Amino acid sequence: MTDTVQTVEQVARNSYGRLVAFLAVRSRDLAAAEDALGDAFLAALDQWPRDGVPQKPEAWLLTAARRRMIDASRRSATADAAFPALEFAALDAQREADAVRDFPDERLGLLFCCAHPAIDEAARTPLMLQTVLGLDATRIAGAFLVAPAAMSQRLVRAKTKIRDAGVPFDIPSARELPERVEAVMEAIYAAYGTAWDDAFGVDAKRRGLAEEAIWLARVLTETMPENAEAHGLLALMLFCESRRAARRSSSGAFVPLDQQDVSLWSAPMIAEAERALRTASALTAPGRFQIEAAIQSVHAQRLFGAPVRWDAVAMFYGSLVAIAPTVGAYVGMAAALGEARGPDIGLTVLNGLNDADITDYQPYWAVRGHLLAHAGRAPEAHIAYNRAIHLSDEVAVRSFLLARAASVS
Template identity: 55%
Template sequence: MTGSAAIHAAHEAAEKAARQSYGRLVAILSARTRDIAASEDALADAFARALERWPQEGIPDQPEAWLLSVARNRTLDAWRHSRVQDEATQTLLLLADEFTADTAGGEAVPDERLRLFFVCAHPAIDAAARAPLMLQTVLGLDAARMAGAFLVAPSTLGQRLVRAKARVRAAGIPFEFPQTRDLPHRLQDVLDGIYAAYGTGWDDVDGADAAQRGLTGEAIDLCRILCGLMPDEPEPLGLLALMLFCESRAAARRGAAGDYVPLDLQDTARWNHAMREEAERVLQHAAALKSLGAYQMEAAIQSAHCARRLGAQVPPDALVALYDGLLAWRPSIGARVSRACAVAIAEGSAAGLQALDAIAIAEVASYQPYWAARAHLLGGTGEPAAAREAYARAAGLSTSPAVRAYLAVQAERL
């Protein structure tokens, strides 16, 4: 293999390892050090060494094991050269090679990734930073990749993460795996982190990067583990049902040529009906626990959308009522925009547009679904010029070529 080819192959192997195993490697290292930042630094150094050595020495048969070994050795070197050699450090040094040994209190959460999600939900960490911190620490996503899931600019999210980590250091917040008694208090943040992870993968369903699409499957797997860990909690079941409803339609969101297909035009034969039926069963299980929550409401809304698309007689005002219930539980811009669309189905485009007008423009200036919905409803009220302007703004806010092309076609049809 030539020099340039070896370098290219090494970069590809390192990138694949980062995408598939970053969170697991950080979790394993953190289980020993109880220091997320130090573990990230050690892993970053291991990746840098890989890019230097793999082109000359060849890519190891198990790249993740190689990276873990190098990162662990870097951590051990740091401990050995530290002036502070307390009993805990000595113990960690002795246990460093015990790759799979249990950590104190860690048995409360069996999955290493999920364990770190609960760690990042520590109550001393700013609430707005907890879910982003989970995605960065456990899944290795950067601020630019995550920003869309949290409806903030990448620079804003980056600053939020920097402040959160600085607070962790300044306040001396310990890296501690949660005890069983801590889990319910941190559950909501962990659910939000899992759903945000799902959203980052879902957004890339039309992108060229198939590896990031795998985050949807990882999020569903984490939620299944969480449901087993906390079987009496209905909201994990609600979130699982919500993601399964969405995932069951993934294959139908693109036409044969890769064009974007909205829900109302999807070929339902391309849906994964076994997954959709599982979602219905999971949602019924959650309802039987008789403790309603926002994720159950969102799953119920998805159930209604699927049923309506399959020909069931779902009263339009029932869909509006579901959105009202969701807004009562957890107000959000996304829910308000979706409710306006439901109002348009129930009462006409003018009523839906009025509901959109009730949202402060500053809150939706950069929210692409708002402008797409507004364009559609303006077209329905006979205002083609304003509709074209809204379509153009929606297209400008979209990062998806397929969605931009779809919006352009809709504008041309006015």
């Protein structure tokens, strides 16, 4: 039974987005596709332990979900409208099983569907994270600082809107792209960020999300080769992912970027990131993701024996705050200026931020503690570090900050 459950979980992690997108594109009903696929997974948990895991688990799940959607549409009062939309309804199970290994991956089209202007802007990224990448409403709610019940209601309303408004499940025309592509990129990056938080991949629900996000970014650059920010997003994630193996020591301790063993970095991934960044730069349409990727590129030069040029990092952060003045960008600029020009300069930037923006923002307090320690202001550094420790969720990060605080005298 345990092996069967693990197989079902693995298929869910690897194929949920592909399966729900395939079903949703053909049924034009995202909620119904999710419900049918959920029923198919439950059926698998019931039947596979008894009958054995099928040779093609994806095909079995797709067939089971298809049958449930057809049955539901026949029972529905709108059967005449719904049933013809099931393009695969006429396929028998065997033909579908034979063809499923080659079924098209519709996830990018589904992302653009979720970014349709008819969908509430606040629901677009959460909707993409749930439907295409399989994150649950509770985790999404935590990321967006919203109550789980409120997030669930928001997602239900968005799916209903897609069905009732007849939102198309495909890549929009070139004229429509600008109003949607930014939301798609934000969702891809948010998915990557969720995986990045789980450095060791111990959370099964987030395992593989980084690879999924990078794959989607690659498809986006192939679909829209003239979009500079798509290339910048791909470069940014590749730079970050290249360092995954160096983020934790063998004992699980957190290793900050400037102390990482560069021999553990992925040189091929960094090379691909540099190519993507050059492609983006050649399109002469700078944006947030490109600037963030450029910052990571400066750090990546350590792989080739070069020191970090903190003046260049500070310059790029200055460009970033000019177009995306987030608290994170200002904190990054403060850290870079502190390294390039001294801690007092960095602290001046931090002191200019609004209290409401930094009260619960852990990176602010960690950077503030670091700069205060280097400025010789030990009592204030301890206060800042303690605040950062209190706001840290990860045990490894808390341990690192505790050690930093203990070293300040």
